Amino acid sequence: MATIAADMKSQGKEVINFSVGEPDFNTPKHIIKAAKSAMDAGYTKYTAGPGMLEFRQAICNKLIKENGIKYNPKDVLVSNGEKQSLYTACQALFDKGDNVIIFTPYWVSFPEFIRLSDAKPNFVKTNSNKNFEPDFEQLQNKKDKSTKGVIINSPSNPTGGVWRDETIVKLLKIAKRNNWYVISDECYERLVYNKKFTSVEKLNRENKIAACVITCMSLSKTYAMTGWRIGYSVGPYEIIKGMAKIQGQATSCANSIGQKAGIAALSGDQECVDFMKSKFLKRRDLMLGLIRDIPNVTCSSPDGAFYVFPDFSQYLNQTVNGKKLKDTFDISQYILESANVVTVPGDGFGATGHIRFSYATSSEIIEKGIEKVKVALNKVF
Numbered sequence: 209m210a211t212i213a214a215d216m217k218s219q220g221k222e223v224i225n226f227s228v229g230e231p232d233f234n235t236p237k238h239i240i241k242a243a244k245s246a247m248d249a250g251y252t253k254y255t256a257g258p259g260m261l262e263f264r265q266a267i268c269n270k271l272i273k274e275n276g277i278k279y280n281p282k283d284v285l286v287s288n289g290e291k292q293s294l295y296t297a298c299q300a301l302f303d304k305g306d307n308v309i310i311f312t313p314y315w316v317s318f319p320e321f322i323r324l325s326d327a328k329p330n331f332v333k334t335n336s337n338k339n340f341e342p343d344f345e346q347l348q349n350k351k352d353k354s355t356k357g358v359i360i361n362s363p364s365n366p367t368g369g370v371w372r373d374e375t376i377v378k379l380l381k382i383a384k385r386n387n388w389y390v391i392s393d394e395c396y397e398r399l400v401y402n403k404k405f406t407s408v409e410k411l412n413r414e415n416k417i418a419a420c421v422i423t424c425m426s427l428s429k430t431y432a433m434t435g436w437r438i439g440y441s442v443g444p445y446e447i448i449k450g451m452a453k454i455q456g457q458a459t460s461c462a463n464s465i466g467q468k469a470g471i472a473a474l475s476g477d478q479e480c481v482d483f484m485k486s487k488f489l490k491r492r493d494l495m496l497g498l499i500r501d502i503p504n505v506t507c508s509s510p511d512g513a514f515y516v517f518p519d520f521s522q523y524l525n526q527t528v529n530g531k532k533l534k535d536t537f538d539i540s541q542y543i544l545e546s547a548n549v550v551t552v553p554g555d556g557f558g559a560t561g562h563i564r565f566s567y568a569t570s571s572e573i574i575e576k577g578i579e580k581v582k583v584a585l586n587k588v589f
């Protein structure tokens with residue numbers, strides 16, 4: 209889709225992009241200023257492998273204040289983006305012969321992190337009409353002796369779904385009973401609308417479950433810092449130590465300037481986060497209303513992240529311009545070629561019939577783009 213869009217752009221066509229996975233805002237000024245000061249002050253060298261102590265302390269302060277979980281700096285590993293945290297966790301925990309539960313629709317990188325550790329992803333479906341929460345019956349049938357872990361991603365990319373606390377508690381109890389590692393990807397923790405976000409580890413402690421949880425978090429989405437590549441993981445010391453060994457050989461440490469900027473982000477004024485969140489909420493409602501107005505499309509209201517994940521199943525197997533729309537790759541391609549709008553087909557996330565639209569873009573673009581999609585889809589029926 210990106211290649212076709214690039215070709216169209218090079219032909220001078222105006223292309224609207226709803227595929228973006230990052231905030232359209234620039235990083236807040238006080239964070240940029242901290243990075244500039246860090247460079248001037250000579251913070252341009254390698255740092256300690258697991259991250260600057262000052263930054264890991266700032267992370268621990270944030271974890272207590274925002275997530276209600278106490279950790280020590282030695283239990284924290286700073287990485288080059290949360291993507292590295294998740295990859296390294298899988299490398300440290302899984303091996304050939306293991307399988308790891310992932311819920312569909314899943315973020316595209318999860319199966320690959322698992323395969324790169326020589327383990328196998330074990331896909332379990334979710335209920336699209338219930339916040340994309342796990343189908344526990346299928347989980348029961350699919351788990352076996354080689355299951356070693358489970359990945360939770362709430363709020364989720366691609367669905368935007370936020371699981372209820374009781375669902376997470378139920379899953380944690382199953383994980384504990386079966387001795388699974390739980391990797392919790394909480395990169396959208398601050399982008400939760402009209403609902404309270406609770407960290408998986410907080411629920412684990414509050415309910416005295418004692419499952420083994422490794423929490424991975426990111427500065428990318430919360431502070432519009434995707435390009436800075438700063439993320440972190442926290443968990444039991446022995447696991448974090450193993451992950452630090454792997455990361456130390458792979459990339460030494462996360463970049464020093466980004467770590468200093470990260471201290472400013474976590475310890476500074478959080479008004480910038482509230483500002484971006486309020487913009488995202490308005491855009492979500494706008495996009496949701498416009499998409500629900502397209503005939504034969506249904507869309508649940510996602511409580512988090514910056515994606516909506518409407519259901520286009522009714523368009524499957526319809527024929528337009530002499531071509532049958534076999535799957536969402538075909539629907540997305542049709543939308544791109546006839547409306548000049550880029551979307552992400554749900555089949556890539558293991559979700560037949562759905563298409564992901566990102567609302568991390570301006571209201572004007574949302575209005576213009578969805579109108580074009582509507583006009584194009586009107587020609588299908």
Ligand SMILES: Cc1ncc(COP(=O)(O)O)c(C=O)c1O
Binds near residue numbers: 289425
């Ligand atoms: C679900 C999810 N987890 C993790 C990441 C990685 O974030 P980063 O590596 O930028 O910290 C992303 C980025 O798109 C994501 O969508």
